[in-house]
């Protein structure tokens with residue numbers, strides 16, 4: 435008799451993760467997991483701990499305690515896995531002004547272990563999918579803010595990561611690009627990519643996410659599938675959490 439196949443671990447698992455910043459708790463005892471093909475919207479008011487959480491997921495900040503597991507492995511112990519499995523677009527996409535868009539993609543590809551024809555194919559595929567051909571030979575220093583954001587997204591996607599971590603990805607994008615981003619994220623999710631997306635736009639969450647998590651004062655206050663009644667229900671939940679404990683102005 436064949437033994438049952440063990441279930442594969444979630445793409446991402448945060449286990450009791452905490453982190454202080456400037457001596458104060460920024461994220462406390464956070465537990466969260468994400469399966470392949472899920473798109474999770476991470477919400478919270480300013481200072482709630484969203485960027486700190488994403489930076490820990492991306493390995494840019496080390497938790498004070500707890501573990502971040504990628505595909506079941508603590509990636510502090512497996513940095514190579516993190517390089518392969520994770521794509522990260524931070525709040526402002528880091529770029530080198532004196533390199534072209536194409537050079538950025540090549541540098542990112544090499545950092546992720548791509549080379550030769552594999553690198554060229556990955557570069558050309560992401561340029562085509564994100565419609566960046568016209569910008570390919572431009573210096574990053576002369577790109578508009580929205581164009582730089584698309585460059586950052588292309589760098590995060592280049593190596594086809596299992597987990598895509600996006601911090602306010604629609605920032606500076608025009609309405610056409612916002613819709614293109616939504617379509618792209620749904621397409622990636624349908625292909626099995628897990629996406630975690632921090633945003634202040636509730637409409638972005640209802641448009642692309644299938645689950646929503648709300649952080650408040652560094653703790654997870656809500657984690658559930660998106661309601662069928664969408665925007666209004668989400669707005670109420672968000673405001674109930676954001677306003678709890680606040681005294682009304684006289």
Ligand SMILES: Nc1ncnc2c1ncn2[C@@H]1O[C@H](COP(=O)(O)OP(=O)(O)OP(=O)(O)O)[C@@H](O)[C@H]1O
Nearest residue numbers: 455456459460478479480481482483484485486487
């Ligand atoms: N570089 C830093 N140094 C010190 N404290 C920081 C730093 N970055 C963030 N913090 C603090 O950590 C806490 C969480 O901040 P974080 O940036 O994670 O929140 P956020 O939810 O992403 O906020 P926003 O929506 O404004 O981007 C806040 O109290 C913030 O002041």
